[in-house]
């Protein structure tokens with residue numbers, strides 16, 4: 304089905320567009336699920352697999368709890384009107400609330416650690432000097448690159464150097480021990496190089512935390528990848544400490560239109576892998592997509608508006624709050640352009656952005672973390688909301704805008720993101736200090 308057409312059908316039939324609810328959950332709102340179910344003829348909306356709800360579901364759990372609190376507050380404020388309802392209605396309400404509470408508790412109990420990835424930075428795997436630089440960079444997700452950042456003649460060098468880096472570089476172990484990311488991007492399946500890349504990387508003594516797989520076209524590709532992962536990971540002598548995190552790329556028109564099925568298959572296979580791997584998110588491979596569609600890449604990226612929006616809606620339609628990583632800004636010396644595009648991506652609901660140069664890290668990581676102003680807005684709004692609830696007011700005016708429940712949920716998102724990134728920043732600062740003191744103690748040691 305043509306999903307753009309479906310969307311137009313929806314509008315022409317006069318649906319109401321709840322814009323503030325739409326924005327309320329930057330990672331995984333029910334409204335995204337609703338859109339994806341409209342735009343796909345496959346299955347109805349999101350895949351709900353309670354067993355594997357990711358920890359980022361914390362966000363959603365908080366929302367569930369909030370909703371329960373909100374309903375309780377409404378009930379307290381509206382006892383009079385409730386008194387008019389029958390006892391049976393009240394019992395049914397109580398039962399519903401109890402179910403919601405139980406579900407929120409169940410989600411909390413299956414939480415596992417998540418890794419924020421605001422900047423996803425490629426480091427050509429055949430470049431020893433650039434690889435050593437990672438030790439000193441405060442980047443959320445360094446990617447040891449085998450694919451397009453490496454020339455054909457250097458593929459084997461890259462593969463070997465990456466395995467050596469994983470096994471020997473002190474910063475790799477340090478990052479992993481702090482729950483920070485170390486990713487490897489292998490070559491695409493169609494290149495004929497992926498199997499050798501995977502065999503090398505997955506037999507390394509020290510595995511990366513995340514594996515990036517480019518150019519995943521459809522569910523058949525996912526099945527092939529899952530098969531290779533099963534084979535390689537099951538053959539390891541020592542059991543995995545935690546599941547390998549998988550992030551795949553959407554880089555063609557066909558891949559974009561089959562994304563829902565691709566992701567559904569990936570999540571299902573991850574569930575069945577018994578902890579060997581899990582799916583953390585998707586990346587929009589924008590330059591390959593432009594090449595595939597015959598589009599010309601511009602700084603404004605308006606040729607990619609539909610692709611970015613559609614990609615986001617599908618990724619966020621899944622219950623388990625997958626990460627959605629936005630395009631690369633290739634003009635790496637244009638700081639203003641990068642900032643504008645990073646802020647736009649964050650505003651739209653992307654969780655991070657690909658970067659190619661260390662000079663892009665700070666701007667991107669700042670854009671994808673809430674600013675001080677946003678945090679202050681969220682704190683004040685939350686306090687005002689609670690006050691108004693106690694007075695029995697669901698909607699009220701705050702800083703000249705109408706505020707109701709969806710805005711409170713947006714504020715909650717900001718506060719939760721703030722908490723996650725503040726913690727991440729503290730860890731990165733500690734790591735940078737340790738790395739600096741190690742360098743002072745043994746200057747001849749490779750990074």
Ligand code: COA
Nearest residue numbers: 425426427432433434436437448451452453631659660661
């Ligand atoms: N990772 C780690 N270090 C990097 C880096 C990267 N991606 N890009 C640049 N650096 C380092 C350089 O080695 C240099 O270090 P030095 O000051 O110690 O000499 C410093 O940062 C400044 O680099 P600069 O001279 O401005 O850039 P460059 O000419 O060395 O490299 C690129 C420019 C674009 C070739 C390089 O940034 C790059 O290779 N990026 C990744 C490309 C890639 O993997 N693409 C595929 C995915 S889209």
Ligand code: MG
Nearest residue numbers: 517554588591
């Ligand atoms: Mg690509």
